[in-house]
Amino acid sequence: xxxxxxxxxxxxxxxxxxxxxxxxxxxxxxxxxxxxxxxxxxxxxxxxxxxxxxxxxxxxxxxxxxxxxxxxxxxxxxxxxxxxxxxxxxxxxxxxxxxxxxxxxxxxxxxxxxxxxxxxxxxxxxxxxxxxxxxxxxxxxxxxxxxxxxxxxxxxxxxxxxxxxxxxxxxxxxxxxxxxxxxxxxxxxxx
Amino acid sequence: xxxxxxxxxxxxxxxxxxxxxxxxxxxxxxxxxxxxxxxxxxxxxxxxxxxxxxxxxxxxxxxxxxxxxxxxxxxxxxxxxxxxxxxxxxxxxxxxxxxxxxxxxxxxxxxxxxxxxxxxxxxxxxxxxxxxxxxxxxxxxxxxxxxxxxxxxxxxxxxxxxxxxxxxxxxxxxxxxxxxxxxxxxxxxxx
Numbered sequence: 001x002x003x004x005x006x007x008x009x010x011x012x013x014x015x016x017x018x019x020x021x022x023x024x025x026x027x028x029x030x031x032x033x034x035x036x037x038x039x040x041x042x043x044x045x046x047x048x049x050x051x052x053x054x055x056x057x058x059x060x061x062x063x064x065x066x067x068x069x070x071x072x073x074x075x076x077x078x079x080x081x082x083x084x085x086x087x088x089x090x091x092x093x094x095x096x097x098x099x100x101x102x103x104x105x106x107x108x109x110x111x112x113x114x115x116x117x118x119x120x121x122x123x124x125x126x127x128x129x130x131x132x133x134x135x136x137x138x139x140x141x142x143x144x145x146x147x148x149x150x151x152x153x154x155x156x157x158x159x160x161x162x163x164x165x166x167x168x169x170x171x172x173x174x175x176x177x178x179x180x181x182x183x184x185x186x187x188x189x190x191x
Numbered sequence: 192x193x194x195x196x197x198x199x200x201x202x203x204x205x206x207x208x209x210x211x212x213x214x215x216x217x218x219x220x221x222x223x224x225x226x227x228x229x230x231x232x233x234x235x236x237x238x239x240x241x242x243x244x245x246x247x248x249x250x251x252x253x254x255x256x257x258x259x260x261x262x263x264x265x266x267x268x269x270x271x272x273x274x275x276x277x278x279x280x281x282x283x284x285x286x287x288x289x290x291x292x293x294x295x296x297x298x299x300x301x302x303x304x305x306x307x308x309x310x311x312x313x314x315x316x317x318x319x320x321x322x323x324x325x326x327x328x329x330x331x332x333x334x335x336x337x338x339x340x341x342x343x344x345x346x347x348x349x350x351x352x353x354x355x356x357x358x359x360x361x362x363x364x365x366x367x368x369x370x371x372x373x374x375x376x377x378x379x380x381x382x
Binding site for chain 1: 373
C-alpha cells in the first residue's frame, strides 16, 4: 500500500464558483508534511502551475531540508517527502515513475455528491490492493469539477455524527489542514 | 452532551522540557473555531495569561464577529464560539456558569502515558453522560505535567494503525490543528 497526498491550488473554485489558481499557504505545507509522515504516506505533492509559487515551495523545502531549519530533525524528516509540481498529471506521472503503477485518483470535498466510496470501504481496499492511491484535496472553495470528474473514487464530506442532536444545525467548513488530518486518520489511523 | 475545547499556551513545555508560555498562532484560532463548529462543540477557549495576547485574541474575534470579517458568515459563526481566558481554571468556571456543572477535564498529548481512556470508550461515555467535558490541547512541546496530573481523563497519542508496516518507523508530530481535528472526529464524527 502506498498513499500519496496532493494539495491542489489549480484548478479550484473561488467563492463565486469560478475556476481559479489559489495562493500558497505556508502552514498547509507544514501540516500536510507532518500529518503525511505521522500516518506513513509515501509523499506529498503541492500542485500549482504558477512559477513564482513553485519557486516559493522550493525555498521553503530548501530551508527545512538543507538550510537552517534542517537542524529540526523531525520537521526536516516530514518536509523531505514534499514536492512542488505544476499539475496533478505531473504528480501522477511522478508516482508512476516511483512505484511502477499509475495511481488511483481519490478526490475529497465538503460538497462531494454522486457515487461515493465510504472511508471504511476505502480503508479496507487499501489493505487488500497494492495499486498506489493519490488522495486529492482542494483549496479555496474546493476542487474544480474537471478534477472531480476525472477521479476514480470520491470520498464523502466529513461531518458530525448525525445521531447527535445539534441545535445549531449542520455546518461543514473545515480547514484543508483539518480535512487532511481526519481523512488520513480514517484511512490509516489506530482507531 | 456538551463538549468544550481549550487550547493552552501556559503552562506548556518548550523543547528543553521547561515550563513556558507559548506564543499565540492566528491560524490555530481559526482552525479550532471551524473544527469545533463542524463537530458541534459548545465553545472554544484560548488560554493565555499574557495580557497582550488576550487583547490580540479580542481583536481577532472582534474583526471576524463584528468588524469587516463578519461579512463572511460561516467564519463569523465559528468565531463567535471562541473566548480568550487567562487560565484553564477560568475556562472551567465559565463552563460551570454556562451549563450548571463542573466539566470533566480530558487531556491530550503526543507523549501521553499512564492510565488512558480510549477514544472509543470516551465516545461512548459522551453519549451516556450529561456532564460537560473540557477537551484540553497543549501548544509548544505539550501540556505541562501539572495540567496532566489535574485531569480526570487522559487520551492516548494519535498514531498510525500498528497493523500497517511502515519502513520509516514511528513518528508522532502532528500540528495541534491536526490533533484537534482528529480527536473531534474520533469522538463526534460520522465514521
